[in-house]
Amino acid sequence: MPAEMMDTWFSSKRPALICQRRLRPIEHPVLKGKPLSLQKGQAEAFFLTDDSQKRWVLKKFSNGCHLDPGYLTKVTTLLPKEPGFICGSTREILSPGDLVKGHRFYYSKAIKQWLNGTILMPRVPGCDWGTLADDLRDGNVTLDDQQRQTLCMKLCRMVDLLEKHQCCHRDLSCGNVFVDMATGDIYLIDFDSLFHPSLEMSDATTCGTMGYTAPYAWHDGNADASATWCVGADRYALALLISEILLVAPGTKATEEGGIFDQDELRRQSGKGIKSIIGLLTTQYPRVAEFLQRAISSRSFSDCPGPEEWHHLLGMNPTQAWVIPNLSDLQRVSPDSITNILRQRRPPAPIWPAPNLDTMPLPEIQVPKPPSTPTYRIELPADPWIDSSLNEGKP
Numbered sequence: 001m002p003a004e005m006m007d008t009w010f011s012s013k014r015p016a017l018i019c020q021r022r023l024r025p026i027e028h029p030v031l032k033g034k035p036l037s038l039q040k041g042q043a044e045a046f047f048l049t050d051d052s053q054k055r056w057v058l059k060k061f062s063n064g065c066h067l068d069p070g071y072l073t074k075v076t077t078l079l080p081k082e083p084g085f086i087c088g089s090t091r092e093i094l095s096p097g098d099l100v101k102g103h104r105f106y107y108s109k110a111i112k113q114w115l116n117g118t119i120l121m122p123r124v125p126g127c128d129w130g131t132l133a134d135d136l137r138d139g140n141v142t143l144d145d146q147q148r149q150t151l152c153m154k155l156c157r158m159v160d161l162l163e164k165h166q167c168c169h170r171d172l173s174c175g176n177v178f179v180d181m182a183t184g185d186i187y188l189i190d191f192d193s194l195f196h197p198s199l200e201m202s203d204a205t206t207c208g209t210m211g212y213t214a215p216y217a218w219h220d221g222n223a224d225a226s227a228t229w230c231v232g233a234d235r236y237a238l239a240l241l242i243s244e245i246l247l248v249a250p251g252t253k254a255t256e257e258g259g260i261f262d263q264d265e266l267r268r269q270s271g272k273g274i275k276s277i278i279g280l281l282t283t284q285y286p287r288v289a290e291f292l293q294r295a296i297s298s299r300s301f302s303d304c305p306g307p308e309e310w311h312h313l314l315g316m317n318p319t320q321a322w323v324i325p326n327l328s329d330l331q332r333v334s335p336d337s338i339t340n341i342l343r344q345r346r347p348p349a350p351i352w353p354a355p356n357l358d359t360m361p362l363p364e365i366q367v368p369k370p371p372s373t374p375t376y377r378i379e380l381p382a383d384p385w386i387d388s389s390l391n392e393g394k395p
Contacts, residue, residue: 003044006025006121007143008108009025014105015051015105015106016106017101017102017107018099018120019098022051023058024048024106025048026048026055034110042204043065044060045059045060047061047123054123056120057123058120059118059119059120061117063120065184067204068202071199071202072119074090074198074199075194075199076090077168078165078196083187084161084186087121087187087190088188091120091364094116095115124180125180127181128176129177129179129244130175132258133174133251133258133259134250134254136248136250136252137249137250137252148246150184151186152242152309153184155242156307156311158186159172160214160308163307166197167194167195167231168196169191169232170193170195170208170228170233171208172237173257174244174259175190175210175365176189194204195233201229202256206223207225208223208228209257210238210257210263211261211262213236213262214266214298214301215266215267215269232304235295235304235306236295236301238307238310239282239291239292240292242288242310243260244260246281247280258319266296275298278293287313288313291305291309291310312389331375
């Protein structure tokens, strides 16, 4: 049903006037003639654009997912007013009256009812961490240690802001953390399971994503949403995401969800994968390995390292700009090391100086001789009027 409704809108080639914005579906880059969409969990997201080429997302929940519009609206007011939360803090829960009928605008009674309860939100810049991690594995993108630690600190700051507002995302994962590679900024998306003391937990809420869910969020083999309905429930996934950001490189294996942790091992709190990851961290980031082990072995979210502990451990300013480092801040290089580097380089080809024209010898001018031409003796014929015997002329 959602696809058919959007196909009809896209085929009309007309924008729709929704919340005073002229919006139109974006064409799928591969499936020509179809609107661009993404199926995720209990919802399908359709991508739109306005007259200024700003991107928007229209999120439609499945028929089996009945989220209270009042809950969704209140979530918008509870989130921190920071750029990293714009996907949730500036979104709008649509009602039939938000679609306006007008000249040259797409309109139908069917789509007017279909839009009821959908979420219209800005498309955050960048890509999700799962996509960026795949690019790192393929070698298409590289991140140095400073960039990785900056991303970790900014993610910690996001979780810290949520906790200070008595909120909890409850579904931190590689698909819900976006990274803008142009600025190094972090954005969170998908706030439809947000916790706050003033909110009532919905029956349709989730408690996390496979590969990022704590073992104590399960009961009798089933996920228990009530176990994560509290402040601080993001700390477990935070430790896993920080480990991923620091470690993912070419050759790093990925799970089905795009992370590096297997959910069965997380539930058992042990396994070959966990052992390998902690071993790598111990070699490169020993204290991070200790923090990860704390989270893996924890019995509650309060046992996991908090965002402030991570701030102190990584020792960086979470608001540090994503800029090229200043030359004065770079490590000093000794002259001997420069000499060694130059010795390893291929010697440049010599360039000879131009000679002085006054000292150059003048070349001897050779004028070629013309080729000799043979001479010929021409004998005139005898005069017929002279008698050669008498040597006299005839009368």
